[in-house]
Amino acid sequence: MSQDKTAEITVTQALNRALDDAMAADSTVLVLGEDVADAQGGGVVKITKGLSTKYGTDRVKSTPISEQAIIGAAVGAAMAGMRPVAEIMLMNFTAVCADQIFNHAAKTRFMTGGQTQVPIVIRTLGGAGRGTGGQHGDLLEAWYAHAAGLKVVAPANPADAYGLMTSCIFENDPCIFIEHIGVLGAKGPAPQAGHRVPLGRGAVSQEGRDVTVISYARQANEALIAARKLAEEGVSVEVIDLRSIAPLDWDTVLSSVAKTRRAVIVHEAVKPHGVGAEISARINEELFGQLKAPVQRLGAPYSPIPFSKPLETAFIPAAPQIEAAIRKVLG
């Protein structure tokens, strides 16, 4: 990976740089969403800060609070040859424009027999832990991964955030880009301009022999914390950061589990019917006879995100729970 080792930046800064570099490189790249222009603050968490000043408010448009109109405008402009990056402030609010995402963005290439395409990025924030209760922190990646035609990504560090955003913008398929609130402040080496992370390619963020932990977004970072702790006891944990949820890097997942013969899957979205169920099923389909222990899945309990702090903390699968799950598969 091409990285400038001298500089560390946050995920927020990486995303801002990726948008900036893409807009500089290609005049068809557009940004739209609530409050995205500088006069309105440059986005709810400042990811679009500076872009309207640099590229003008024709290309960086603050919109009314109209999610259907935002995604519809992005879909139409994309079909007309542009590369819009639409911000839906919070992933919960993507439910408001679900028709545009599921029935139009996802299916248009197929339903037009390949005559048209919808190269849009839908940037959206999710993640619990900010005391926002049940309607501001959901992670709905399973909904979107289940809709044929969408690509879904969720980075955990600045280099991947930059590289995935750049790839999504120049990708010709519609992408759901999950910005997890719990990783926006994460620091890491700044990638070089134009760095891309291929969609559908996971990363082995730590190599190991005894067990594979498969995750993404905040829990990919939590898995690394758990792995380092267990390393002190001589347990060798392989950590896979999927980065892309759809398409999913089955080669990396299956070859790792074939090697370690034990798997733990962890995500923050509620466990039932989550992405972990798909991964577990596929591991069992392909590697059943080779597994030394049943696959373990970790996810949030089957509940809306609670407000009260102890409940909210308990809702989020973190390093201690991942450590316990690893110990369980080790027997």
Added chain:
Amino acid sequence: MLTNDRPDGKTLLEIYRRAALIIACDNHVRAVIRAGRIAAPFYSPRGQEIISAAVSVNLTDQDYVITIYRGLHDQLAKGVPLKLLFAELAGRNTGTCKGKGGPMHITHPETGVMVTTGVVGSGMPIANGFAWASQIKKDGRVTVCNFGDGASNIGAFHESLNMASVWKLPVIFVCQNNLYAEHTAYSIGTSVARIADRAASYSMPGVQVNGNDPSAMWSAAHDAVERARRGEGPTLIEAKTFRFNGHNLGDSQEYMPKAELEAAIAADPVPRLRQRLIDEGVATAAQLDALETALKTEVEEAAQFAFDSPFPDLAEIRRDVYEQEVPA
């Protein structure tokens, strides 16, 4: 709002040609579905064809059209090739969308027909996107978005008109008010006497017009298209009309007073235009007879082309999901 521009004889004849093509095609589609040769729901536009014909003669192939599942008239009027259209209706691989869209999802970018949606009200947000791209690229194109009266009660209508107005987009919203939203009569579901009045909430011109009157419909469309091309923003046109074949083919229409339907059919606007062309010396009855015969033949040939074409290869299920083929 309306200027004094009126269509000339040549334009009226072209409106008639497009309307007659729509009727010929609609008749044949209903016949082949009834005969069991195509198994698909069909939403006949019969009765509404003057609207599409009179709007589309104001457009070029480069202008964009968005329509809905009742969209055969909008597609044909804009110029979608009959053979490709019929093959799509029949699910054949020679169809506009390789048979993967079907009657409710016709797209043909070469003639500007970009989206045919099966979800009521969902075309308007997308129409804004096409218009936004035109505004940025300064390509002079306008986008016409067709929908029914029922769609004006969906949130997306209000979001879209608001955004189009704030952004001054070159888009024309054409509400084809056929007085029934599926099986629900206009007054049962709609709060305003005139849908055109809703434009006032979004600071754009709202024009109600008799969509079955080719001159009035042409003039309203002409003004809105010119306004959009001048960069003055969107217009809402409410085109009053009626559908002759209910919501979908086979609809018993029991929710509709019989007299209302009979009166609408008695006032069928297409034969009236035909008579007008003869009365005004634009065409002779013999010329129009020949035109209609030629259109009927063209439709029959398109149907034959469709039924002679193969179905898509099963591998098409994996193609066009993403840009790259999905693994088997």
